[in-house]
Amino acid sequence: MNLSNPVDLSGKVAVVTGSGRGLGLAYSRALAAAGAAVVVNDVDPETLEQAVAGIAETGGRAIGVTAPVGETDTAELLVSRAVESFGRLDVMVTNAGILRDRVLWKMTDDDFDAVVEVHLRGTFTCARAAAVRMREQGEGGRLILIGSPAGQRGNFGQTNYAAAKAGIVAMARTWAMELARSAVTVNAVVPVAATEMTRTIPAFAHAIEEAERTGSPLPAWMREDEGLGTVEDVSGLITFLASDASGDITGQAIGIGGDRLALWAHPTEKTVAYADKGWSAESIAERWHGEVGAEPETYGIPAPAVPGA
Template sequence: MLSGKVLLITGAGQGIGRATALAAAQAGAAVVVNDIDADAAQSVVDEIRQSGGRAVAEVTAIGVNGAAEACVGRAVEAFGRLDALFSNAGVLRDSVLWKTEDDAFDLVLSTHLRGTFQCGRAAARQFKAQGGGGSLILAASPAGQLGNFGQGAYAAAKAGIVGMMRSWTLELARDRVTVNAIVPTALTRMTATIPALAPHVAAMERGEPLPAQLRARHGIGTAADIAPLVVFLASDAARGVSGQCIGIGGDRLSLWSHPAEIRTDLHAQGWTPEALAAQWESFSDGAVQRVGVPLDFD
């Protein structure tokens, strides 16, 4: 499905990134494996090569100036071009608002949001220079869609990524570059820090099958369950898919809506605080939106 294509994956030393790198190589792509951990990146490269695939490593911290250009440059140097980017690198520093330190907030935003911006920009410049289009695949999150307790920085970064996706879809359409965000839900090192999921992560690591309800109702599976969507979006079969926020996890595929007004009302000469107070209950009845990622997985 990806024969002849070159795919750059950031944060590919483990978890979703690693699973996607292996799946992309199996589908015929040459893969640039980026990670901050040199041993992890090289391990993925070795595994791909041992299976007859093509891969190189680029060890750098995403979000640092020059890292994105180094990753794209590595793709061009090793394989002559770049066809798709999966911007996946991430970090967590979960903390409630009043306990969040500036350094932790900055690290999360730098890695996720700034890193995605820089990688997207470097890839877009390469796509435009070589012609023929390309694919930007950006990692979003349920936290960015709904919010999550203790994840203000992470939710802000992921919501920002979806916002950039929508703008980039418009900006790159003329160059035949598709831009999509995926909302993955999988048991990984990052989700192991969520108390409600920790027992399932432990069970998975023991080799036990995941409950059917977790995979179907909640759409939570393994990292390998995420990879097929990235492979599809990087392929020619998805050339008509752009500007979408697509969820995948376990057995479940979903399409997220874009924000839109769900109800409107008018008040002649503008609204006053008193008019808002009098109207709010009837105006908002049945329309107030829920917040928070559901965490009841029993």
């Protein structure tokens, strides 16, 4: 570890999937600014070219790989390009994703499969390819998996997305155990930022548009109460988790957005009751509301508390 700067990434190599724009681009820029060489990935070659050029203009090192995330071939290509171009792989950030939002009764098989393919399977294939390389190197590494509040709490119209993001956090916990001996840490990041998706939320839309039009910061109630800021607000956590300073942190789901940094709790039993010789349907009905289910859990992402609304 560089004791004078524990988050210095000089000499490290990172892959960031889905990083031609938005949050992924912010992650790539931050990693490059901290000294890492970065493999940028996107499905649009023009977007990718601009992203790589932007990093180079600020003194960073980056190459681009145009490929859709999901298939094993893409995952192995990303890792091999990192090794061929920069000699090694230290960090894998699985950010690539798409949306196909629809309520349950209108969601098609294709809607479901497409989102799961990119988010869940893409995280699996890319993390697997990275883990193989990191174990071969024998020097540890970092898997940073991108989750979502939808995966933590559910969200209307996002069966596919919420399920995939919940699965990503479960994989982080599992892989943290499996890769501990190899000194590869695995953490999930739960970001909240002003992106194309959050612009569609009516409570946020006006404030985001106003901030972009005037160049002013997002209002305090968004940054603090809702934990929603710019994509750049999220990137510091990615750099930290990629660095030597986070070497003892693994198996965690960490939220960040605006002015808020949070550690998400892992699911645990909230209340427990016992019955001699087990539970019948009748005994559950008799005791549920007064015991185990007396304080049911909430679900869904809470509606924004807009001042003056």
